[in-house]
Amino acid sequence: MRKVVLLLAVILGLAPGTWLWSPRSLPDKRQILSFRALPIPDVDLGPLEPAGAWVLDSPNDDFGSYSALVALRDGTLLAASDKGTMMRFSPPGARAEGVRIGYFGQDGNRPKWQLDIESMTRDPASGRLWQGFEGDNRIERFDPRSRVRATVQPEAMRNWPSNEGPEAMVRLADGRFIVIAEGTRRWLDDEAPALLFPHDPVARAEPVAFRFVAPAGYRPVDIVQLPDGRALILLRKVVWGIPPGFAGKLVLADPATIRPGEAWRTELLADLVAPLPSDNFEGLAVESDGRGGIALWLISDDNDSIVQRTLLLRLDWPANAKARGNLRAPR
Secondary structure (H helix, E strand, O other), X not given: OXXXXXXXXXXXXXXXXXXXXXXXXXXXXXXXXEEEEOOXXXXXXXXXXXXXXXXXXXXXXXXXXXXXXXXXOOOOEEEEEOOOEEEEEOOOOOOXXXXXXXXXOOOOXXXXXXXXXXXXXXXXXOOXXXXXXXXXXXXXEEXXXXXXXXXEOOHHHOOOOOOOOOOEEEEOOOOOEEXXXXXXXXXXXXXXXXXXXXXXXXXXXXXXEEEEEOOOOOEEEEEEEOOOOOEEEEEEEXXXXXXXXXXXXXXXXXXXXXXXXXXXXXXXXXXXXXXXXXXXXXXXXXXXXXXXXXXXXXXXXXXXXXXXXXXXXXXXXXXXXXXXXXXXXXX
């Protein structure tokens, strides 16, 4: 429901008679990706340093609507969309090259509610991937060649709203999984159901239920684990206007503090607001910067709208950062 309202808000932000979606012609499957660099303002993001922002574009019909992101071992990034498509690409400065855009382990003929990928996580040792589909609250496990190997609809997720979760999912270094819904069936509720699985959810693990409470108006959209064991959660909020815009937050939380039935405590790391380049950021990935710090990558979901963009943002977290939330040694 919230995504429907978000889409209506974008429509209202357009002048009368303007089409919301870009016109379609003959199928275009060219493997082309362009980057247009944006200026980086001097903003206070605590320990984080803005390192780059780019508008991504492609003529490929399968491009766009990215809602999940992971970093791969070779320096490339893998994005998944709510259309069931994927984009594996080399960000600026990466040691690898090339781009691949297409369907992710799907034939593209299934209805959209079965293709709506909203979350993705990876085991760096095996290369296996897990994806969360919000249309039917499903989790699928893929092998490193993007072939579906197993799927499950956890009983604990049965009553989650069909359009609002599993929105964020992470495989922790110890093999446990955290899965967070975008929200509840109550419109003004800033609380979201969440689960901690003791191991692979697809292997029928029985989870512990807890609660995720976001700041007013914000919703969890992605989660990663930092080298020190803490979780970093990306939050998103619609900013009403003509046209509507978006604001984001990054918050920290310690998986060791999760308690059954209780709210998971979070700590603000940074506000992602203007003048920082911003759009509907939904995907978050983390990788080493090779100097003891980390690089955070964020990608936005353009909702196939002509008034939104696919943005890629890089935020660096140096090892010697002195501001709040600085990196701790791994536990």
